[in-house]
Amino acid sequence: MLLVWLFMCVVGVSVYRVEARVTAEICQVKPQEKHCLIEWTVRDRWPHQERWVYDWRRRNCHTIRWADHCGAPKPDTNNFATEAECNNECSGWA
Numbered sequence: 249m250l251l252v253w254l255f256m257c258v259v260g261v262s263v264y265r266v267e268a269r270v271t272a273e274i275c276q277v278k279p280q281e282k283h284c285l286i287e288w289t290v291r292d293r294w295p296h297q298e299r300w301v302y303d304w305r306r307r308n309c310h311t312i313r314w315a316d317h318c319g320a321p322k323p324d325t326n327n328f329a330t331e332a333e334c335n336n337e338c339s340g341w342a
C-alpha cells in the first residue's frame with residue numbers, strides 16, 4: 249500500500265504543470281496576429297467569432313472579430329472568449 253501511495257505521489261508530481269497566467273504586461277499588448285482580425289465592414293464575408301480584448305488605455309474590454317481560420321488563441325494572451333473572462337483577468341491590473 250505504501251508503494252502505491254509513493255508511486256501516485258511521484259507520478260502526480262511529475263505530471264503537475266503550471267497553468268498559464270495572464271500578467272499586467274500581457275493585458276497591455278493587443279493581439280499581434282493582424283491577419284486574424286476581421287474588419288467590421290467585411291464581417292459578413294469571413295467566418296469569425298466575437299472575442300474580447302482588454303484596452304489598457306481605456307481600462308475596459310471590447311469585442312474583436314477573430315477569424316475562424318486562425319483557430320483558438322493561446323491561453324496566455326490578451327484575447328478572451330467572454331467579457332467576464334476579460335474583466336476578471338485584466339481589469340484588476342489597471
